[in-house]
Amino acid sequence: xxxxxxxxxxxxxxxxxxxxxxxxxxxxxxxxxxxxxxxxxxxxxxxxxxxxxxxxxxxxxxxxxxxxxxxxxxxxxxxxxxxxxxxxxxxxxxxxxxxxxxxxxxxxxxxxxxxxxxxxxxxxxxxxxxxxxxxxxxxxxxxxxxxxxxxxxxxxxxxxxxxxxxxxxxxxxxxxxxxxxxxxxxxxxxxxxxxxxxxxxxxxxxxxxxxxxxxxxxxxxxxxxxxxxxxxxxxxxxxxxxxxxxxxxxxxxxxxxxxxxxxxxxxxxxxxxxxxxxxxxxxxxxxxxxxxxxxxxxxxxxxxxxxxxxxxxxxxxxxxxxxxxxxxxxxxxxxxxxxxxxxxxxxxxxxxxxxxxxxxxxxxxxxxxxxxxxxxxxxxxxxxxxxxxxxxxxxxxxxxxxxxxxxxxxxxxxxxxxxxxxxxxxxxxxxxxxxxxxxxxxxxxxxxxxxxxxxxxxxxxxxxxxxxxxxxxxxxxxxxxxxxxxxxxxxxxxxxxxxxxxxxxxxxxxxxxxxxxxxxxxxxxxxxxxxxxxxxxxxxxxxxxxxxxxxxxxxxxxxxxxxxxxxxxxxxxxxxxxxxxxxxxxxxxxxxxxxxxxxxxxxxxxxxxxxxxxxxxxxxxxxxxxxxxxxxxxxxxxxxxxxxxxxxxxxxxxxxxxxxxxxxxxxxxxxxxxxxxxx
Amino acid sequence: xxxxxxxxxxxxxxxxxxxxxxxxxxxxxxxxxxxxxxxxxxxxxxxxxxxxxxxxxxxxxxxxxxxxxxxxxxxxxxxxxxxxxxxxxxxxxxxxxxxxxxxxxxxxxxxxxxxxxxxxxxxxxxxxxxxxxxxxxxxxxxxxxxxxxxxxxxxxxxxxxxxxxxxxxxxxxxxxxxxxxxxxxxxxxxxxxx
Numbered sequence: 001x002x003x004x005x006x007x008x009x010x011x012x013x014x015x016x017x018x019x020x021x022x023x024x025x026x027x028x029x030x031x032x033x034x035x036x037x038x039x040x041x042x043x044x045x046x047x048x049x050x051x052x053x054x055x056x057x058x059x060x061x062x063x064x065x066x067x068x069x070x071x072x073x074x075x076x077x078x079x080x081x082x083x084x085x086x087x088x089x090x091x092x093x094x095x096x097x098x099x100x101x102x103x104x105x106x107x108x109x110x111x112x113x114x115x116x117x118x119x120x121x122x123x124x125x126x127x128x129x130x131x132x133x134x135x136x137x138x139x140x141x142x143x144x145x146x147x148x149x150x151x152x153x154x155x156x157x158x159x160x161x162x163x164x165x166x167x168x169x170x171x172x173x174x175x176x177x178x179x180x181x182x183x184x185x186x187x188x189x190x191x192x193x194x195x196x197x198x199x200x201x202x203x204x205x206x207x208x209x210x211x212x213x214x215x216x217x218x219x220x221x222x223x224x225x226x227x228x229x230x231x232x233x234x235x236x237x238x239x240x241x242x243x244x245x246x247x248x249x250x251x252x253x254x255x256x257x258x259x260x261x262x263x264x265x266x267x268x269x270x271x272x273x274x275x276x277x278x279x280x281x282x283x284x285x286x287x288x289x290x291x292x293x294x295x296x297x298x299x300x301x302x303x304x305x306x307x308x309x310x311x312x313x314x315x316x317x318x319x320x321x322x323x324x325x326x327x328x329x330x331x332x333x334x335x336x337x338x339x340x341x342x343x344x345x346x347x348x349x350x351x352x353x354x355x356x357x358x359x360x361x362x363x364x365x366x367x368x369x370x371x372x373x374x375x376x377x378x379x380x381x382x383x384x385x386x387x388x389x390x391x392x393x394x395x396x397x398x399x400x401x402x403x404x405x406x407x408x409x410x411x412x413x414x415x416x417x418x419x420x421x422x423x424x425x426x427x428x429x430x431x432x433x434x435x436x437x438x439x440x441x442x443x444x445x446x447x448x449x450x451x452x453x454x455x456x457x458x459x460x461x462x463x464x465x466x467x468x469x470x471x472x473x474x475x476x477x478x479x480x481x482x483x484x485x486x487x488x489x490x491x492x493x494x495x496x497x498x499x500x501x502x503x504x505x506x507x508x509x510x511x512x513x514x515x516x517x518x519x520x521x522x523x524x525x526x527x528x529x530x531x532x533x534x535x536x537x538x539x540x541x542x543x544x545x546x547x548x549x550x551x552x553x554x555x556x557x558x559x560x561x562x563x564x565x566x567x568x569x570x571x572x573x574x575x576x577x578x579x580x581x582x583x584x585x586x587x588x589x590x591x592x593x594x595x596x597x598x599x600x601x602x603x604x605x606x607x608x609x610x611x612x613x614x615x616x617x618x619x620x621x622x623x624x625x626x627x628x629x630x631x632x633x634x635x636x637x638x639x640x641x642x643x644x645x646x647x648x649x650x651x652x653x654x655x656x657x658x659x660x661x662x663x664x665x666x667x668x669x670x671x672x673x674x675x676x677x678x679x
Numbered sequence: 680x681x682x683x684x685x686x687x688x689x690x691x692x693x694x695x696x697x698x699x700x701x702x703x704x705x706x707x708x709x710x711x712x713x714x715x716x717x718x719x720x721x722x723x724x725x726x727x728x729x730x731x732x733x734x735x736x737x738x739x740x741x742x743x744x745x746x747x748x749x750x751x752x753x754x755x756x757x758x759x760x761x762x763x764x765x766x767x768x769x770x771x772x773x774x775x776x777x778x779x780x781x782x783x784x785x786x787x788x789x790x791x792x793x794x795x796x797x798x799x800x801x802x803x804x805x806x807x808x809x810x811x812x813x814x815x816x817x818x819x820x821x822x823x824x825x826x827x828x829x830x831x832x833x834x835x836x837x838x839x840x841x842x843x844x845x846x847x848x849x850x851x852x853x854x855x856x857x858x859x860x861x862x863x864x865x866x867x868x869x870x871x872x873x
Binding site (some may be wrong): 237238239242244272346350351354355358361362365366369370373377380381383384385386387388389390391394395396399 | 759762802807810821825826832840
């Protein structure tokens, strides 16, 4: 089986190399022979997908067949591993995840090459660039990180099993989502670089890649948040984001990708920021690669990192080469990227986009800087320092709050110029509403002056409310106009409004989701935790809850032995639920793992929902008594709801617009005036 | 950073004196226009800032929580000391005990001394964020420097956009004056009201 897989990878390398070289040569000719050569390159690119898919299938089948002669399968699987996790073996280790990356890239390339008729010349350039990235990954898979490498010596009877932390349902979804995001940015990158090299006229490449970029961004968003949720639901420390280098690596391309999604509108609407947009998409692709480099090189220590290996050098060379190529063409073809319009007013959507981009990039820089500062420190001072959560919280949070302010204000600004009168009119209700929220927080006992974290929480609440009120007021205002003209009810009118400009209103829904996420985060300073050794009938009180330990029980299955506590949860003297925090011991890997249980109090609190989070930490070695740790984490469920809203908003933005409703002008207009649409 | 109780008491006294003073309009009405009111306001602001800066100093459990969040667990989990709870972690338990013991020694053991003790035992990586000394200051300065430079650059870009000449038009086309375009925009917005 390993021979089939190895052969498929070698074949894929040959095909992608041909696709790259033949496609590259075909770009220079304009005759029929070049066209035929280009066509063979396109077909080789399509065939690459089939070959890499075959390799992927072989690896998964090897996991299902317990083929421990393959070293990768031995290290990441065992006989009693559940089927879903055997499938997840594909991305559980270094070599498999590189194969998975290559497979996704080949898949994206496959779709792109099938749709080549949209614009044959631009697609040919993009196809060559994608083929070059594909060649890089297949070179690694064939020569540096072999997924089908064989075990040395006698054949083991069973594998050493999958890392227990990865044996969680979300781990079957989180990595594919993240990879779909990382890899997906190759497509807009390829189109952007292609358009730059060929000096492609106009902004058609942006229109072609708009949906690709949004879908990719959506995947990356889901991937990042699922990662956070996995950390919350599995690691058992009661938090969801630890500013780990690998978490940071996934956030950086997300930030530049978000900046790109905003600034690209400037190019579409006003023909501005062309160099900036190119740079942003290049940066996003390079940061995706940098994230992969960080995870795999061993340069930075992280709990998420794969084993240290030599492939870091491969990635470093590739990143430097790509950076050099991008910089060269940006400089050489800069005349092609001249802006077409001038700015009419400082108070305009254009300015807000510029500052939004600036803040997103400053946050991105802060994360990059903090991630690499330990290496710099070692170089300069001779010793490493830790750059952990206190640094990122202190530096990134104030900038993120400014960004939230712009998220609220930006949509109220019109393209080109905004009059003070309209700003006042649009801003009054949201500003008053958000200030009321701030006052209410103080009235209900939050003291922003007592601790910086309370101050940030209050500011975050006020600004999130501002974003929400802004979005709601925009929907209400537009909905009322349509309801008045078409005699629909307000809800149908708002749906109609949304359908008329899906991108704009989908974007607003995404902003709404972001505000919900921030609301979920701002509860952190108010977290509570208690740890106690608990025998039968013992009680813990935390927040509004009283927990009574009813019993402990054990179980055993071929994959793991487990023990869990049975905890009755009381609130206001009434039992509301029973929770079962669990501790497992995986037999193949001989590793223990805790599985917290979480109870979100939607029924009791709804808007001010909090998570009751129980961890069965194990037994005290001296007394033998079980130890239970309880957390009450206010507002956290809003983070996950916010994600759902963000994904929904992105889906809305992807829906094509409905035809515009024509409304007769009340008085004749003397001359046509060009006013930018309000995306 | 913990300040002596006497100092915090003095700060609180000065602050309450400042806020209980007559309000500015009242002072103005009394004819005290010799700068006293402005000085009082200035004092009040300084004291507010001082309280904001010095806040957080509290009892030992708050100190334990504060210091425990300024250190990393050394087991390799990459988590802040008080947030490391992974099964069988020997380091965090021991370090928490040492931290509590250091705090139990009393007032002479300042936060900096406690942290220094941990650095001596576990190395500089035990501190969760770069200290504000020597080269480590660069870690804190750079993001804000980049933000400042970025803002300056953005302002420069916006100004250059604003001052850019209008694009050349084909013969026979005239640009309407700005006020007239504004009028068109106003009408368009009014009629679409979106």
